[in-house]
Amino acid sequence: VGAENINTDIVTLSRFFTEEQIKHPEASGDFTLLCHALQFSFKSIAYYIRRASLINLTGLAGSSNITGDDQKKLDVIGNDIFISAMRGSGKCRIVVSEEEEEVIRFDEHPNARYAVVCDPIDGSSNLDAGVSVGTIFGVFQLPEEVLGPNKTVGPKDLLHPGTSLVASGFTMYGASAQLVITMRGGGVNGFTLENSLGEFILTHPNMKIAPSRSIYSVNEGNSQYWDEWCNAYFHSLKYPENGGKPYSARYIGSMVADAYRTLLYGGIFAYPADSKSPKGKLRILYECAPMAMVFENAGGLAVNSRMERLMEVVPESIHDKSGVFLGSKEEIEKIIAMYNKYK
Ligand code: AHM
Ligand code: MG
Numbered sequence: 001v002g003a004e005n006i007n008t009d010i011v012t013l014s015r016f017f018t019e020e021q022i023k024h025p026e027a028s029g030d031f032t033l034l035c036h037a038l039q040f041s042f043k044s045i046a047y048y049i050r051r052a053s054l055i056n057l058t059g060l061a062g063s064s065n066i067t068g069d070d071q072k073k074l075d076v077i078g079n080d081i082f083i084s085a086m087r088g089s090g091k092c093r094i095v096v097s098e099e100e101e102e103v104i105r106f107d108e109h110p111n112a113r114y115a116v117v118c119d120p121i122d123g124s125s126n127l128d129a130g131v132s133v134g135t136i137f138g139v140f141q142l143p144e145e146v147l148g149p150n151k152t153v154g155p156k157d158l159l160h161p162g163t164s165l166v167a168s169g170f171t172m173y174g175a176s177a178q179l180v181i182t183m184r185g186g187g188v189n190g191f192t193l194e195n196s197l198g199e200f201i202l203t204h205p206n207m208k209i210a211p212s213r214s215i216y217s218v219n220e221g222n223s224q225y226w227d228e229w230c231n232a233y234f235h236s237l238k239y240p241e242n243g244g245k246p247y248s249a250r251y252i253g254s255m256v257a258d259a260y261r262t263l264l265y266g267g268i269f270a271y272p273a274d275s276k277s278p279k280g281k282l283r284i285l286y287e288c289a290p291m292a293m294v295f296e297n298a299g300g301l302a303v304n305s306r307m308e309r310l311m312e313v314v315p316e317s318i319h320d321k322s323g324v325f326l327g328s329k330e331e332i333e334k335i336i337a338m339y340n341k342y343k
Contacts, residue, residue: 010201012202017032031114036089037085038116043200045077052127078135093153094153097117099120103158111147111148113147115142119135122287131257136168138290163311169294170290178192178204180204187207188298215247220249222272227342228342233334247267259294259326263300272325273305285318288304288322
């Protein structure tokens with residue numbers, strides 16, 4: 001490679017955060033520091049996932065999380081890494097993690113302005129097979145009245161819709177670690193972890209999802225539990241009218257990986273509520289809402305099983321669940337049309 005072909009002006013995630021902060025001269029820098037802690041947790045989780053099979057991290061940890069799933073060793077490690085990073089940032093007051101029944105408060109930082117929600121390792125049933133998993137995160141800014149040493153924060157300070165998120169995104173741990181982040185009212189940017197440098201590099205600036213694409217992603221094994229409109233919709237993709245080409249099916253079983261592919265290629269990702277799980281499987285606060293924000297900011301759409309905008313759904317509890325449909329604008333419009341036909 002000739003020297004002239006080497007890009008010496010790369011945008012790292014750190015540089016990106018700095019440039020974002022400069023755009024907001026009123027910003028205190030707290031958010032930037034929080035983001036640095038977030039990116040460190042993603043790098044650490046990526047590091048342990050890559051070494052999992054070599055250092056005896058696969059298999060179960062011998063405890064259960066609140067949803068009754070067997071916890072993997074890596075689930076426990078990912079959770080601990082995330083919580084330590086948030087505590088260490090000094091800018092996070094409270095965390096909700098999929099792996100923790102209760103909220104985690106950092107009372108040693110009473111003036112910290114941010115609340116962070118996360119699923120540290122989502123899709124962990126895929127871990128032992130070395131299939132992609134991911135971390136999903138969302139950031140809320142706490143109101144002034146709950147800040148200070150004599151104040152307390154609790155779950156009620158987190159029961160807000162996705163429209164209140166100031167930032168969200170995910171990191172997929174696949175062939176490489178891919179971080180996707182978006183801020184309220186902003187675009188979506190994708191970064192790739194360069195392992196030798198230990199830096200996330202901006203490789204997918206201003207990501208936009210294609211308006212349509214004939215790919216669907218859903219656990220079709222649940223179809224006997226689906227509502228009629230839902231079955232009719234997926235049937236219509238496989239048996240298009242007028243002899244059109246049927247859709248391709250792609251389902252990894254890791255929301256982050258399925259969503260990342262959908263973001264890049266277009267199509268629809270769905271986990272419907274059904275008769276077996278009337279509230280759906282995926283969690284509103286740290287799975288559905290952050291993903292919905294990414295998809296909307298990339299020009300896509302995200303709705304629940306009542307075809308309501310996912311970003312506006314207010315969770316009733318921190319682990320509340322919802323059906324979810326997200327993807328290309330025209331693909332989501334198709335399912336809304338089918339729902340309305342059957343209503
Ligand atoms: P988890 O948080 O316990 O890993 O479960 C969430 C995962 C998602 O990543 C994925 O979309 C879904 O569960 C897959 O569920 P299923 O195995 O029912 O298809
Ligand atoms: Mg999960």
